[in-house]
Amino acid sequence: MGIPCSLDTGKSFMVLCRRLVHVAFFCFFVALAHGQVRYSIPEEMNKGSVVGNIVQDLGLDVKRLKSGRARIFTEDSREYIGLNVDKGTLIVRERIDREELCAQVSPCSLHFQIILDNPMELHGIDVEILDINDHAPVFPKKETSIDIGELALPGARFSLDNAHDPDVDLNSLQTYTLSLNDHFALKEVNGNDGIKYVEMILKASLDREQQEKHSLILTAFDGGSPPKSGTVKISVSVMDVNDNAPVFSHPLYRASLSENSPKGTFVARVHASDKDKGTNGDVVYSFSSSSGKALDSFRIDANTGDITVNDDLDYEKMKQFQLTVEATDMGGLKDSCKVTIELIDVNDNAPVISVISFYNPVAEDSDPETVIAMLNVKDADSGKNGQVKCSITPPLPFKIKQSTTNFYTLVTDQVLDREITQGYNITIMVSDEGSPSFSSNKTLTLKISDVNDNAPVFQRHSYTAYVMENNSPGVSIFAVTATDRDSGNNARISYFLEDLSVNGVSASSYISVNAESGEILAIRSFDFEQTKEFNIRVKAQDGGNPPLSSNVSVRIIIQDQNDNAPQILYPVQTGGSVVAEMVPRSAEVGYLVTKVVAVDVDSGQNAWLSYKLQKATDRALFEVGAQNGEIRTVRQVTDKDAVKQKLTVIVEDNGQPSRSATVNINVAVADTFPEMLSEFTDFTHDKELNDNLTFYLVLALAVVSFLFIVSIIVILSVKCYRWRRERIFYKSGSNLPVIPYYPPLYADVGGTGTLQHMYNYETYRTIDSGKSDVKYARPPTESIISLDTSGTQSLTHAKKKQLANDLEDQVRCTA
Numbered sequence: 001m002g003i004p005c006s007l008d009t010g011k012s013f014m015v016l017c018r019r020l021v022h023v024a025f026f027c028f029f030v031a032l033a034h035g036q037v038r039y040s041i042p043e044e045m046n047k048g049s050v051v052g053n054i055v056q057d058l059g060l061d062v063k064r065l066k067s068g069r070a071r072i073f074t075e076d077s078r079e080y081i082g083l084n085v086d087k088g089t090l091i092v093r094e095r096i097d098r099e100e101l102c103a104q105v106s107p108c109s110l111h112f113q114i115i116l117d118n119p120m121e122l123h124g125i126d127v128e129i130l131d132i133n134d135h136a137p138v139f140p141k142k143e144t145s146i147d148i149g150e151l152a153l154p155g156a157r158f159s160l161d162n163a164h165d166p167d168v169d170l171n172s173l174q175t176y177t178l179s180l181n182d183h184f185a186l187k188e189v190n191g192n193d194g195i196k197y198v199e200m201i202l203k204a205s206l207d208r209e210q211q212e213k214h215s216l217i218l219t220a221f222d223g224g225s226p227p228k229s230g231t232v233k234i235s236v237s238v239m240d241v242n243d244n245a246p247v248f249s250h251p252l253y254r255a256s257l258s259e260n261s262p263k264g265t266f267v268a269r270v271h272a273s274d275k276d277k278g279t280n281g282d283v284v285y286s287f288s289s290s291s292g293k294a295l296d297s298f299r300i301d302a303n304t305g306d307i308t309v310n311d312d313l314d315y316e317k318m319k320q321f322q323l324t325v326e327a328t329d330m331g332g333l334k335d336s337c338k339v340t341i342e343l344i345d346v347n348d349n350a351p352v353i354s355v356i357s358f359y360n361p362v363a364e365d366s367d368p369e370t371v372i373a374m375l376n377v378k379d380a381d382s383g384k385n386g387q388v389k390c391s392i393t394p395p396l397p398f399k400i401k402q403s404t405t406n407f408y409t410l411v412t413d414q415v416l417d418r419e420i421t422q423g424y425n426i427t428i429m430v431s432d433e434g435s436p437s438f439s440s441n442k443t444l445t446l447k448i449s450d451v452n453d454n455a456p457v458f459q460r461h462s463y464t465a466y467v468m469e470n471n472s473p474g475v476s477i478f479a480v481t482a483t484d485r486d487s488g489n490n491a492r493i494s495y496f497l498e499d500l501s502v503n504g505v506s507a508s509s510y511i512s513v514n515a516e517s518g519e520i521l522a523i524r525s526f527d528f529e530q531t532k533e534f535n536i537r538v539k540a541q542d543g544g545n546p547p548l549s550s551n552v553s554v555r556i557i558i559q560d561q562n563d564n565a566p567q568i569l570y571p572v573q574t575g576g577s578v579v580a581e582m583v584p585r586s587a588e589v590g591y592l593v594t595k596v597v598a599v600d601v602d603s604g605q606n607a608w609l610s611y612k613l614q615k616a617t618d619r620a621l622f623e624v625g626a627q628n629g630e631i632r633t634v635r636q637v638t639d640k641d642a643v644k645q646k647l648t649v650i651v652e653d654n655g656q657p658s659r660s661a662t663v664n665i666n667v668a669v670a671d672t673f674p675e676m677l678s679e680f681t682d683f684t685h686d687k688e689l690n691d692n693l694t695f696y697l698v699l700a701l702a703v704v705s706f707l708f709i710v711s712i713i714v715i716l717s718v719k720c721y722r723w724r725r726e727r728i729f730y731k732s733g734s735n736l737p738v739i740p741y742y743p744p745l746y747a748d749v750g751g752t753g754t755l756q757h758m759y760n761y762e763t764y765r766t767i768d769s770g771k772s773d774v775k776y777a778r779p780p781t782e783s784i785i786s787l788d789t790s791g792t793q794s795l796t797h798a799k800k801k802q803l804a805n806d807l808e809d810q811v812r813c814t815a
Helices: 007-025 054-058 062-067 098-102 673-687 693-725 797-814
Strands: 031-033 036-042 050-053 071-073 081-084 089-092 108-116 121-130 143-149 157-159 173-178 184-190 196-202 213-222 229-239 252-258 266-269 283-287 298-300 306-309 320-329 334-344 352-358 371-378 388-393 398-404 407-412 423-432 439-449 462-468 476-479 494-497 511-513 519-522 533-541 549-559 567-570 577-583 592-595 597-599 610-616 622-624 630-633 644-652 660-669 760-764 773-777 784-788
Touching: 036 050, 036 054, 050 054, 054 089, 071 081, 081 108, 098 108, 098 121, 121 398, 157 334, 173 184, 173 196, 184 213, 196 213, 252 266, 266 334, 283 298, 298 320, 352 439, 371 388, 371 398, 371 423, 371 439, 388 398, 398 423, 462 476, 476 549, 494 511, 567 660, 577 592, 592 660, 610 622, 622 644
Parallel strands: 036 121, 143 229, 252 334, 462 549, 577 660
Antiparallel strands: 031 036, 050 089, 071 108, 081 089, 108 121, 157 196, 173 213, 184 196, 213 229, 266 306, 283 320, 298 306, 320 334, 352 371, 371 407, 388 423, 398 407, 423 439, 476 519, 494 533, 511 519, 533 549, 567 597, 577 784, 592 630, 610 644, 622 630, 644 660, 760 773
């Protein structure tokens, strides 16, 4: 079916086109005014669509958004717009339906704030939601019936149900058209509420006998591009006789009532009169379906036209109601009127406090005016009922400041001290100016964080500690304790030893301090004879940043004890060889065998030493001087005395308790070395029981043989050179006697122990080489021989050279 178009309709479409062009050009236009940013976006945008670049429009940068923990605060719980902090853009988080959000209110805007911290900033954002033509006009019913008396005169009006289009402006309902017919035309009426109402006007008289039923199509168009439409089928039944319709006394009724009016409260009375008589003049009142949601809030008496409250009213949800009342007579004739009901606000809402940001804890060194919390206080009432006052109870070092409408900040008013008060319970009281007044409160528990403003304090100015000498390393000497009024890490005290000099050495080599407990520990064992006392300084340092510290002096006194046993200096005890003192069998009484030399590092009577003969092979042969440690023979040595004599001497100090040391001395009673060596070879075997002894002996013999061969080769190679230098010798044709054999177990122990020993070789030569001889002479004061217990010969380089020279001389003499 075609749609008729008049000149006025064409102009309307041109205006509509211009408005659509303007919307397209300024859809994302941004305006900055009074610190707020405003955007315009169409409804039904996809999730993730960009609304605007908030960084550019607010003069910020992305780093500021991140450091300030930028976030969106809305006064309701639903967020349609989100913030992309990484890009600094506002994006669509949820599908926005303008009709669901604002219904018929225009313009439709979303209001929210962007909050940044450090420093705190608040930016208001308005996003206008532009309508798109996403709804077609819809009639309440798909089909409606109208009864018209056949005596109805041309010009009679019949109210039709309005189509409803939730869109606004051009996209809302614009015009109606009626299918072509000979009897009816349409008339559009603009109501005081801005809604277009449609009436069907009778153009020509009806004749029931000619046509009893008329079927019409009513079409509603919106102003979208392309336009959308909705239809309803109108069935007209021609009734006989009843030719007067009811007429309301006023086309518009107004009423007002308080929002807290209970159910059944009278609102208004409407009245319509009908000139017909009898039942055709009886009028029935009802609400038109075009009243929408208001139908649930009110009811009308069908006979009297009294309108009463049917449900709870809330000014904060709906401030005004628009009702359409129809009066219908028994003949089906109708008339309609409008009833506008205004609600009066009542102070029935207490203020609501929302904590947007709460900085807890706050440092005790915070400056006055430091922001503690940001609050949003809102009262849903209007006028004075919605005006609020904020205060803090009881009086505390804080105050409330209003930043913008409905936004308040809680700031410090004085300098805080955690050591006096560790925290506060801040009760924020909010009351409105209604009558009676409503109030609410919220308590914030604020903790005061510690700042390192107190240094550790020792209990005393100085300390004195005692430690017994010869202590074990790691023993506890003393403990120092410091306290700190701060808390947490700022009160966590660590103890350190300051690097002082003690006897020219760093104190850290004597003492250590437990960093946690302040316990002073000895690193080494102390000796009263060396150090009687010394002073150290301990530092207590807290864990703050920067740390604070204090020092205390500690005097450590060392107490003496008999902690050192005598030490044997001579004879030296060796583990690899047997040391023997040789006593000739011709020794007289009182012959000095050797002397035990011992020392005690203690002082005083703890260092007085006495010597005793503890064990001896023959106690009747030797004695030890109690004071000097000299071992002498007691009687004449005889041939019956054993060659091997073993003495054990004990050295004791005079301490309490006494300490002692022992030394084993091997004495050989013999006149010659071979005799002594033959005896002590077995003695060596008694001490060294080793399964590999044979192997070492063979190895030693091989080494000696190798050295001997090498020596012969060297001698032969240099004999000519030697011959020129030693011209004092003469050639002899006699045979050279056999070189005396010296045991390979001789070893030079010169330079060992505390007493130096050496052996001298004297050579006696004559012109007759056959009478030449070599003998060994020992100084009278020396009687020690070192025997290698492994059975191998140990020769120094000097003795090897001496032996080589002797052999060379013998070869030259033979030559």
